[in-house]
Amino acid sequence: MNQTFRVDLRGIVDLLSHHLYTSPQVYARELLQNAVDAITAAHGPDAAARKSGRIVISSADSTDSTGDGSLTVSDNGIGLSEVQVHELLATIGRSSKRDELGFARHEFLGQFGIGLLSCFMVSDSIEVTTRRADEPTVLWHGSSDGSYTVRPATSGEERAEPGTTVTLRPRPGCEHLLTRDAVTELVTHYGAHLPHTVTVDGVRITGGPAPWDRLENEDPAQRRARLEAYCERVFGFTPFDMVDLAAAEAGLRGVAFVLPMPANPAVPAAHRLYLKQMLLSEGAERLLPEWAFFVRCVADTAELRPTASREALYEDSLLENTRDTLGDGLRAWLVRLSRQDPARLREFLRVHHLGVKALALHDDEMLRLVTDFWPMETNVGPLTLAEFRERYGVLRFTPLVDEFRQLAPVAAAQGLAVVNAGYVYDAQIIDRLVTVDRELEAETLRAADLTTHLERLTAAEEQAIAPALAASDRVLARLGCDLLVRSFEPSGLPALYLLDDDTAFQVDLRGAAEQADDVWASILGSFQTTEDPRPRLVLNHRNALARQVLALDDAELRATCLEGLYVQALLLGHHPLRPTDTAVLNQSFLGLIGRAVAGGAR
Template sequence: MSQTFRVDLRGIVDLLSHHLYTSPQVYTRELLQNAVDAITAARGADTGTTAAGATDAPGRIALTSGDATGDGSLTVEDNGIGLTEAQVHELLATIGRSSKRDELGFQRHEFLGQFGIGLLSCFMVSDSIEVTTRRAGEPTVLWHGRSDGSYTVRPAPADAQRAEPGTTVTLRPRPGCEHLLTRDAVTELVTHYGAHLPHTVTVDGEGVTGGPAPWDRPADEDPGRRRARLEAYCERVFGFVPFDVVDLEAAESGLRGVAFVLPMPANPAVPARHRVYLKQMLLSEGAERLLPEWAFFVRCVADTSELRPTASREALYEDSLLESTRDALGAGLRAWLVRLSRSDPARLREFLRVHHLGVKALALHDDEMLRLVTDFWPMETNVGPLTLAEFRERYGVVRFTPLVDEFRQLAPVAAAQGLAVVNAGYVYDAQLIDRMATVDGTVEAEPLRAADLTTHLERLSAAEEQALAPALAACDRVLSRLGCDLLVRSFEPSGLPALYLLDDDTAFQVDLREAREAADDVWASILGSFETAEEPRPRLVLNHRNALARQVLALADAELRATCLEGLYVQALLLGHHPLRPADTAALNQSFLGLIGRAVAGGAR
């Protein structure tokens, strides 16, 4: 048996009017929106339903605050199309029903409001709403709605008759909301939401205007004055003086706007929030996802005629049109960067010093931005800051380390061997180098890992290796207790006695073995499945060109040699910024105290 839902009107009104909107102040915006839509209909924007009431009269919206009415009530009067009694019953008394839909229920884009619930926002500041309305050729109708879900409709009394078509909305403040209907509050809210509306808007007879909108480009305005006006607007609204100002357009969504480039770094993890107007009415001060994610370095103010708002009219509806708009605005910012690279390279470098992360993120899938990064962004190398283009021109092969710590331990040694290396351990750098080699087949790029560096170090002669063999075997046993292998090579700088080499694959296997030893049987079995067949270990490379390293290997006292070797091992760890394990700390203490003990004993004799 088919049943129908029972609807608690009081609960629905409470839900929509108190929980759909984030602030009671939006009641002003919704009243302005209804007035603007009524004027739009009166002008014949939709000839299918308003031809009988169409007019060419200028739009007029007059608000009278509680200070002027004398009883604390607020009235909002427009010279829009008005409603008949039948339309009042159908539209004002049916939640979700809007006159701004066609016969199939599709939203008609000429209007700001499309959901039939905007008037309910007034219940946040008033327990009752009075609507006095008149359609051309029809009598004036008085609708009185209450927050409990009840309403009455009747012909307007003689003292409430309207001489011309239009609508008057009257609100009487609920306790605690009186301050929202005062002259100062209403003027501030109307200016905030409707300062750029294309109609005459007054509060207590005083006109409300915000001057030229940010997206306007008056033909008679000097470019320098417009730039100063926009910079002042940005400082007032967003709180910073922009690095640059970029005009944006997206014809498909009827969007015109201005992007303000931040003069300081922005956190890419925090979504950028933009100021968005819909048909010159403020929609949201914190709209997200209007621009691509990589464009976190700008704040935008824009007006659109085609993008759809959500039901609360405080955000944009995510659809294919918003997606294509986002792409178009991203293309506009990209074009600005390209123009900057051609007209003012020094300024582009200044921009990149602040916002390189956003441009590098874009360069991962945009060839033109990749060129900007390779030509203008200096990267850290062991031969000084160089752009990738400069590095390639000087050294041919683009050798790089994908980890910052690895670069720190390899950079001085590689430089002494004549190897130039790029530090690609920062965000996106390694990916950009790989992409540069993919896009340009003539670019040769190769990672330089810790294990690879040993192939560039000079081996000892056969005679030298044979002479050192007994000492090396003893030293190898000492380091084996610390999970490390020993190599002896000759390399520059000669002042460096030892080098500790550990790549990330070996580090992973070392950590895995230690975790497996500390885990129970179940977890040890799981961790064991990730271990490789062979057992890679870090290497301590002693520098045979260093006098101290040679003296340690030549020591006849095995105990003293082991103590000195442990000291060199720990020093190499510290120089390479490696963390010390408990075993390493013990080796540090043992070698340090052992050498002090030897020195004291020798001094006593």
Template sequence: MSQTFRVDLRGIVDLLSHHLYTSPQVYVRELLQNAVDAITARQTAYEADAAYETDADDADGVATRPPAPRIAIASSDTTGDGSLTISDNGIGLSEAQVHELLATIGRSSKRDDLGFARHEFMGQFGIGLLSCFMVSDAIEVTTRRAGEPTVLWRGFSDGAYAVEPAPADRQREETGTTVTLRPRPGCEHLLTRRAVTGLVEHYGARLPHPVTVDGEPVTGGPAPWDRPEDETEAARRDRLEAYCEEVFGFAPFDVIDVATAEAGLRGVAFVLPMPANPAVPAAHRVYLKQMLLSEGAERLLPEWAFFVRCVVDTSELRPTASREALYEDSLLEATRDTLGDRLRGWLVRLSRQEPARLRAFLRVHHLGVKALALHDDDMLRLVAEFWPMETNVGPLTLSEFGERYGLLRFTPLLDEFRQLAPVAAAQGLAVLNAGYVYDAEIIDRLASVDRALEVEQLRAADLTTHLQRLDTADEQAIAPFLAVADRVLDRLGCDLLVRSFEPSGLPALYLLDEDTAFQLDVRGTREQVDDTWSAILGSFQAATAPRPRLVLNHRNPLARQVLALADPELQAMCLEGLYAQALLLGHHPLRPADTAALNQSFLGLIGRAVAGGAQ
């Protein structure tokens, strides 16, 4: 059996008026929006020469030109009874429209009942008016449409409303609407002159229609997106920089004009002069038809553009129901792409016209540009040409490195670069550090775009192929001592390798590649978890676990002396000391076994030295 929902109207009103909006202060914005929409409707009706726009006393039935738009607010400081009124000379409503529009929650009234395109208006009469219930338990609307009598509508927070002809003292002589609010307990301060003026300046100072509070005009000067004819470019730049410091709290690195016709959007983007956190969504200041919509609108720009803050005005993007954010749809997505193209073009222009300024920008915001380079060829070339990367032969761009050495040899891990860089440089191998965010991916993508570019990844295990092997005589000379060394290092899970390499001042080198490090982590974790997790982790462990290598440098006098020691105990302590030093030089973490070896070697050698000195 089909039935209809039973609706608790008081609950619906409470839900929408107290939970749809984030703050009771938005009631001023909603009232201003309704007033602006009413004025827009009247102007549009005149332009269309609509018959219902004629005044009652216009005998010949010709539509009269609307008077100059006017929105007047009287605060509780001047009304005398603690109330607030806002009056406009817009189109007004007939009694039938009052019943239909003010008492219907959620209906898209602007198109259906006024007969005009929806995008010309900011909001909906019914929904916007609900915000007033956050500061008042009752709302009175006195309205007159051309050729109709004045109507008085009273709405209450319990969902009830009443409509009647306006009494003699509430009659309106001109077309338009007046909304009256009386504060609910605790909200009196929100209807005072000081509070209302501040809210009008905050939300409506950029509106195209004059707004007064207690007879005083509220104006905000030129909007950021405006270009007054008598203002020079330098003066506009100074004005925008001052605006940015006032609103966003920083002096911009640069100011970029942005626009997209499809969204009716115009505005400016301010480039941050300091690094921004990519994980924190950028918050932008968005106006809808010159009314402030949000100070913290997100997803207006692509995710990679976290280095700018925007202030824009749009006429076509849709707001959410509370009109405090932008509605995610295909138009917003297209707008985001267009604005991203504008920022990309600014970067390309800097690379061609102001390369020094681009380098200054990259020093601050390289993360955002590198993120974009993973998907955009122009940005990829820009990064390759202008962003200096860390190498073991000094800072070089990818283009400079490729031209000088013929290929891009890199290590993908920061710790791996630190341990390999000095040794590789001594062998004549130039190596890029691709251990920072996006660097390895950028090198891979550069190789996929430019097929002629040679790329080589240098791993710790690969470096041994570039180190000189000992000749036969030297290998035979150290053979008796290798067995002792192998036993010492085996306890530490490490293999020994003896090579001859530069720099000769480096006695030992600890080589641990990514695969070996992963296997060591799996093995260590299995020893600390229960049987179930140990079995799961066992599926990731290789049958033959690789081991890191300690490479002793035969060109180093100290390393040769250690290998030639006849005392096994002293040789063991020296090997443990060289092992610990190689770990520290390579920035590797010390396991408990490594710390024990370091302490044992240090204390043992001190003991030997003290005993020898006593003799």
């Protein structure tokens, strides 16, 4: 046996107020939406005809108020017949903006047939007085307990013209939401840019220009001043620049305001979005591509679909295409800036380089822009990749910041220019640049590679230090380090500690496995290589102190000095000290002091 669902209206209202809508204040938006849609149905899609639409709101403080705190919202829209009142107002989920009214669904703001229910969040009863064309006036009264009545209007209750009036009486605790100040603020917030005449207690709310409008006889300087004032008032900052946005497929017009300060790319950008000139959301996300976190925009759309709560956009192919189109507009602005005002582009990049670099990973034009205009850190001073390539030919870089700090001074002394590609996106940008430009020669310089650029000792020099070298090797082997002797600049640097990322990983694995139980040691062991990579301590044979240490006859003193040079190289390379290294630091420092004191006493 077929049966129909029974709906608990109080439960539905609770669901709306706690889970669909973020605040009971949205009742004002839904009443405006219904009035605007009624005007649209009455006057058709012609924008000029819609301007004759009127929405008259009387608050609880109005001189025409009945004194019971009620709010009325009247429009001169299409109105409803008695049959439509029964069919549409009393059926949850059936939208009154249906095709039978003569227009396609996308002409209307509301689509879900639940907007009027939001009024139950502030009122226990809703009264609707409506008249359609030559039909008689009908009164509908709905209660939050799920009951409703419909009757013809009596003398004195009729409407003089087609349209609808909605009357709300506040439920206990919601009186403040129906006062003049509250209603004026809410209606201004949601409907200030509507094309119709909207008044609250006789004061007009609409009529001012929208930010996306281009006014006649307004020169660029005046428009810029108007938009800057809007941005300061709404978003709270003076924009670095402004970019007009448009997406014809979505019927979208808008303005993007470029932030004058860095933005966190991990925090989604929130934009102010209108649907057919009525505020949809102050925090619309994913309207722009993720890389465009450096702008905040205000826009009006005619075609993008809202969610049921009308506080966000429905994710579909149209929104995806619109996002790409708006991203193209921002990209074109950056290209324009690079050609017309390079200095201003550099100023922009100093603040928002992360967004542009993210875009450069898959956009050739942005890749060129980053290559030509963004100065990267190198060991010969800040240089763009284009300047570095022009001066040094080979694009030599290191992908880790810590490694760059180790290598930078030594590489520079050997005449090797190196780019620090350890910051976000830099290494990927260089990799992509090599892919795009086949003539570009790039080379990764790692800590282990630097030794190939250092001068080897002569045969005579190696023979002279051979006895001490074997003993010194054993000292450093206890610290998990290999010893090399090379000649390099600067000669004032006695030792250099070289540890690349792969070796550091294997060293950490071994240390963790030694301290773990058998199960975890077995798991960690599966990640270890068969080789035994070790960091290297490179003694500088051009340094007098290093040569003197190797020439010491006292094996114990030589070991203490080597341990001191080892720890000093760690500190100079900004490497963290293990407990073993800290113990060696104390031991070598105190041992050398002890030797000095003993020598002084003699």
